[in-house]
Amino acid sequence: MSNRLPVDRIVADDGSEGWKVSPGGLVTALEPVMRSSDGAWVGWAGQPDLELDPFDYDGMRLVPVQLSKRDVEQYYEGFSNDTIWPLYHDVIAPPTYHRVWWDRYVAVNRRFADAVLDIVEADGTVWVQDYQLQLVPQMLREARPDLTIGFFNHIPFPPYGIFAQLPWRKEILEGLLGADVIGFQRQSDASGFARAVRHILGHVTTPTIEVPVADDDAAATGRSKKGRTVRRVLAKAFPISIDAEQYAEMARRPDIQARAKQIRQELGNPTTIMLGVDRLDYTKGIRHRIKAFGELIADGALEVGEVTLVQVASPSRERVETYRQLRDEIELSVGRLNGDHGTMEHAPINYLHHGYPREEMVALYLAADVMLVTALRDGMNLVAKEYVASRNDERGVLVLSEFAGAADELKQALLINPHDIVGLKRAIVHAAGMEPREQQRRMRALRKRVLEHDVARWSSSFLTALAATRHPEQVPAVLPEPESGPGAEAVADTSSTADETAVERGTAS
Structure with missing residues (x-):
């Protein structure tokens, strides 16, 4: 189950309709x-007010969930992308809290849950994907x-001090804890979630999260009522990846290699091509990247014509005001930089505000000497892994933000x-002048990691952990009774792992 189905609806010139698999x-x-x-895959078909029956496509059973225009405005553009998204990305942009958005989020999550309940068999397995559907696990449970x-x-997943600002923090945690396994991109995310559960719900969280079962459920198990019966939930990191071999194979294709050479020629054959590939989103650090690059051009550390930055910024959430403002700011910065330092033959930045097919992206990866991933906060950032997987020649340099999960x-x-x-500028200059031997040493290690830990390994590891919880025992455990009253949220299991303690110190610093 995900917010979107894995297919996109297409309408041909003659009016005929069909589907294609989403990238x-x-x-x-x-x-x-x-x-x-x-x-079966349950999700929205991507267009409001589109009524569709379940259908089969390319060997998959697809179950559409209908969303109205109001659902899209309040559940998706509103609560999901103007409340949860900025909050979970460390409030880089301020989140907006509207009760009507929350009410719609609850209602749409219920609709998704009902769609699953209509089709799932006894003892079935359901895998819910991402922040748009955080209430569904509890509804199913x-x-x-x-x-x-x-x-x-x-x-x-944000640090506790940020997550605690959410007015519906308890409901979100309880919704997620309906799952048997909750996966995150980074261990620090899993630790932050466990800390929020301890402080807000008062549950024991080591080594697994102990979710108390209601008295009537406990009685149904026939267990002793000494203490409380609990259900154990695993929350840990399962870092996602890509189909690395597919990118490596595409990078070997003669037509894509020829296109990479053509791209360099079209850019005037500069000595160094730098590349940024992002959704146009305030979390991606595009403004910081342009600022650092622009200062290097102005300082003379990088020379126009010798070095070019290609910035691909695919359109994103353009109905949301924050994103419209971001586009205006970036395009103004690019225009000013090109106007101040461009020549008749060369522009410092080639800015491209549209998406590209995968083949063109691989050609760009092959053409680029330096890949700039400067995210201010990112769950993973698969572009970094795509670039590495494409570099069969073991050349190229990846400049990567420590705030991306890929780091x-x-x-x-x-x-x-x-x-x-200043540090970003130093890294860009280092990347531009890096010796081939150092490039090879670094890229060889990066490629080994990406090729071994691919997307198939990610899905297999998660589903293996999930299968291990099938038919779990309801384990009686004596838990500390939470205090009642205003101070209840402060009750927490005082035991914490060294890793989590380190994470908390890092956040405080």
């Missing part, structure tokens, strides 16, 4: 699982205790703090 790692990871398990339920959060795995990149413009 993206999630679809690649789960397509074979769906086909082999006789599964309440209706069907026989189900095995997983949830994966593709975006970051936990891709340690041979040049890791940077994007807020530190």
Whole structure:
């Protein structure tokens, strides 16, 4: 289950309608699982007020959930992307809280849950994807205790001090805890979630989260009522990846290699091509990247014509005001930089505000000498892994923000703090002048990691952990009774792992 189905609806010039598989790692990871398990994929078809019956496509059973125009405005553009998204990305932009958005979020989550309940078999397995559907696990659990339920959060989970600002923080936590396994991109995200559960709900969280079961459910198990019966929930990191071999194979194709050479020629054959590929989003650090690059051009550390930055910024959420403002700011910065330092033959930045097919992206990866990933906060950032997988020649340099989840795995990149413009500039200059031997040493290690830890390994590891919870025992455990009254949220299990303590110190600093 995900907010979107894994297909896009297309209308041909003659008016005929059809479907095509959506690009993206999630679809690649789960397509074979769906086909082999006789599964169904529940999601929105991507257009408001589109009524569709369940249908089969390319070996998958697809179950559409209808969303009205108001649903899209309040549940998706509103609560999901103007409340949860900025909050979970460390309030880089201020979140907006509207009760009507929350009410719509609850209602749409209920609609998704009902769509699953209509089709899932006894003792079935449900895997819920991402922040738009955080209430669904509990809704399914309440209706069907026989189900095995997983949830994966593709975006970051915020530190407790930030998450606690959410007016509906308790409801979100309880919704997620309906799952048997909750997956996160980074261990720090999982630790932050556990801390929020301890402080807000008062549950024991080590080594697993102990969710008390209601008295009537406890009685039904026949267990002793000494203490309280609990259900154990696993919350841990399962870092997502890509179909790395597919990117490597595409990069070997002669037509794509020829296109990469053509791109360099079209850019005037500069010595160094730098590349940024992002959704146009305030979390991606595009403004910081342009600022650092522009200062290097102005300082003379980089020379126009010798170095070019290609910035691909695919359109994103353009009905949301914050995103419209961001586009205006970035395009103004690019225009000013090109106007101040461009020549008749060369522009410092080639700015492209549209998306490209995968083949063109691989050609861009091959053409680029330096990949700039300067996210201010990112769950993973698969572009970094796509670039690495495409570099069969073991050349190229990845400059990677330490605030992207990929930084936990891709340690041979040049890791940077994007807020530190001086440090970012140093890393860009280092990347531009890096010797081939150092490039090869770093890229070889990066490629080994990406090729071994691919998207198939990600889905397999999560589903293996989920399968291990099937038919879990309701384990009686004596839990500390939460205090009542205003101070109840402060009750917490005082035991914490060293890793979590380190995370909390890092946040405080």
